[in-house]
Amino acid sequence: MDYSQFFNMIPEAGLIAVLVIVFLADLILKGEKKHSVLSLLTGALFICQTALCFYAEPASVFGGCYESTQAANVMKIILTAGAFIVLVMSQSWLERADVKNKEGEYYELIISTLLGMYVMISSGHFLMFFLGLEMASVPMACLVAFDKFKKNSAEGAAKFILTATFSSGVMLYGISFIYGAVGTLYFGDVAAQISASPLTILGLVFFFSGLGFKISLVPFHFWTADTYQGAPTAVTGYLSVVSKGAAAFALMTILMKVFAPMVEYWEYLMYIVILLTITIANLFALRQKELKRFMAFSSISQAGYIMLAVIGNSAMGLTALMYYVLIYVAANMAVFTIINVVETRGNGNTKMNCYDGFYGTNPKLSFLMTLALFSLAGIPPFAGMFCKFFVFMAAAEQGSTLAYLVVFIALLNTVPSLYYYLKIVKCMYINQTETPLPTFKSDNNTRFALALCTIGILLFGVCSCVYDWLAQAAGM
């Protein structure tokens, strides 16, 4: 075997190295200083890893099992950066006594899932892809259950792992149909031989439902609310942003590459799923009183918007998707960072009404939260408006009447989404209460995470160079 092929897998090799180093450090380090040294080390390694991804070249190794494109490498940068923000923001939570002794495990689990996502987005073979997907799912269940003595957390994890297993099963079933129809699992070969038949359509839908579960598209989304609510807030952020972004990217590239001969079928599939996802998630989000559950439905609806880019079926669509994920990372992580800090300081409360009068006591945090929510709702001039604009444009470029109809309904759906995002803003600024949350000083890690996110929210939209960079990577 030619081991030099690993040199073409720079991001993966680097991440494995990070995993090993963190694991060893976790074993070796002892005593008072362990927490600070370990967290600093992990943070530094993540920064190196992000930098390393910039040097990755497109490559196809191991007989085409591993295929990495320029776009996949850029996506890895985005995912790593997102995971880095998750690590930074989770510091305030990791200092809690019952979590502190498991800190190393937390990092290792995050790195393993990230590795799974890397593999997932740059695989060239269905089995490889499946391996990556599972590598990203199984440690995720551990992460959800990280507060294992909390009933919610355990329940969320149980639901997650059960649904994940189920969806993996359905997906494998779908893959086996495809194998049955074309006799190969290499992406390139499948693309060359596949044609629309009842068997391949069944394969397509079953395969799609597996990824639909990861992206939490309706009707594969049921686990989302319970798991998001139960999981530690940092993990919820990770699930909603990084994990979802990786799956969305993988879905788009596979649909475009492997199922290209069946394009009219999967586009039809996307139309239905997008409309269901956006509409139903919005209806659920309207009535939520619990912020993390609310964010779960918000993230489902955002996933629907991300999927609009898939309709585009073009390099421009891919660019719009990556751009959306990038900006979504910034805005959503800002919200979760604030939820996290409020939860940590406010006795674990994540009810929406505990934000009443928040502006009076914590004006700066409320302001940043408002920026992030405005960005999520797509209010100009924040980045969220630009990314929505580009996915709508990508979908409209597809040109069919149905695509226009879907875009139109998605546009209509931004109205209720505006309403429910502003509901939180109203809580913070207008609602008054006798017992608002006390004023607290956020720690440096939270500030750092918020600063990173806010820069993203303010600059990614206006600086066209970000979009240009992604467009170049997507080959536009």
Add this chain to the structure above:
Amino acid sequence: MDYTYSLLILLLPLLSFLVIGLPDFAGNKYAWSHKTAGLIGTCSIGLVTVLSYITAFQYFTAPRLADGTFATLVPYNYTWLPLGNLHFDLGILLDPISVMMLIVISTVSFMVHIYSFGYMHGEKGFQRYYAFLSLFTMSMLGLVLATNIFQMYMFWELVGVSSYLLIGFYYGLHAAVHASKKAFIVTRFADMFFLIGILIFGYYTGSFNFSFTGTEVHIAEGMTAFTTCDASRAAAAGGFILPTALVLMFIGGAGKSAMFPLHIWLPDAMEGPTPVSALIHAATMVVAGVVQIARLFPIWIEYAPQAMEIVVYVGAFTAFYAAAVACAQSDIKRVLAFSTISQIAFMMVALGVCLPGHHGAVLDNHAQLGYMASLFHLFTHAMFKACLFLGAGCIIHAVHSNEMSAMGGLKKYMPITHATFLISCLAIAGIPFFSGFSSKDEIITACFEHSQFIGWWMTGVAAMTAFYMFRLYYGIFWGTENKELHAHHTPHEAPLTMTFPLIFLSIITVGVGVFTTLGGFMDWSWASFGEIVSAAGTAYTVHFAPQVAITSTVIAVISIALATYIYKGEKQPIADKLYKTFPRLHRWAYKRFYMDEVYMFVTHKILFRFVSRPVQWIDEHIINGLIDFSAWGANEAGESLRPWQSGDVRQYAVWFLTGAVALTLVLLSIL
């Protein structure tokens, strides 16, 4: 020869805005001390001024191109948003207009920065004030340096915002808040037309750029291609398109430049601090409309010469109207504000009268005169009007009132202010050897080229200008002293930080005046403004037409004499008698011919009652009903869907599978 440093001209004020503004925004304990904040602002603008002078020197001493024009240079051009063929660029364009404007803006801004040290001394919000001044300077410089109309529009709005912030600087005062709102709303209303015009223009010509087919653009190395704007494409689409777009843009310019009937915001804008009035509402921002037309001039001339008449008549009427109102105002800043409106109208008229029609399709010397004169008047007016406003600031500082009744006889208390004010009054009145004479005289000559009517009309307005300015001058410095008030608080000369800008600006006024007046009579080409800025771009030597020069001088002298006769004395019997004879006329003029009331009537009585109320009714009863209904529906739907999300994992799996199968069936049905 490169101009890489020109980016600093924009970056320095922006940086200064951030450095002063952010700590101040963060809270009182982080803010800089007054002195530091002021120094940061002043030093950065000082640097910008030096850089502007260097740019101007380098630019105007460089050899001309073969066809006799100065090169149009683009040291920076960055494509911000590409949208197909049309793209939004940000960059820096150096051509005679922008370089000339650099000098005007940076000089006046620098003087105002120095002056504000004294004027704003000890004011609450001093840091905020300097931060906004820097923001304004950056925006205004960006406006004139813009490479395309869209960039100009962006900075145009930024200028509007900083103007809004500075007018409302004393946000505790109701009048200031009201004035800032009014200024913002009126100019925004006009800007709406500007934007529509820009979009029409961009859509039909395929570019927003200012460089038009035929002009040679030199782009710094390493820059992307710079598409020139091909107006003939739009002309091919239909003869009315370009004139429509240009007139719409002119409405935007008229809003910013306070042309009748969009002038109503400018007098109220005087609620801002006086140095702000000098910088924004006299010298720089309000001439944005003139700059805009001058920028698009080649297109106006070639594709919309008839529409130019609109500019002429709007300008001519505004000039007269504002001069008439200025004769009756008692608040010195209001007099200056109306005088500003009138003078900008002069510039507008001068641009408008450049019609090629009289002398064939190509611009000849006579048609060029108006263009050159307009921008020259912009330059001289900026200097002497800033000086007048800053002088007014010293006076207000001394007597703590804007009303002329609180003044009178200040000559002996404030010698420097008096001297500089007099110089500026002479300049605006159009007395030879003062800068206003050279520019105004050329404008009137150009007007006579257009038609006898406009020529005499503007001569009449020039006479009124001399009259009301000297009414103001005598009212402040001569006449009866308000002993009662002055005993309570003796007026005194302002400190050096405030008098230095006055002296500096009046030196420019006299210097420019002497050289150009002599030059105009002697045909000195080097002392002519046409050497640097002219419509065709080639050097153009001004030559005074003796009959016009003599007529206008004589008329100015007569007006001044009349004002002296009426207002100089301690007692003013003639003024009182005039006032008694025509009380209604005086009241009308004092109330600005009830233009504000007309607006109030139109907006409140007509728009609100006959449009807004019915719309409100429809909104409340029909639209709200529909919205409430759909919100209720959405809520109910959400409620009825809730059991679906039961928390039961087995049920989730069932739905998962049902969903997958249902999707498959749908896809199979279209097979």
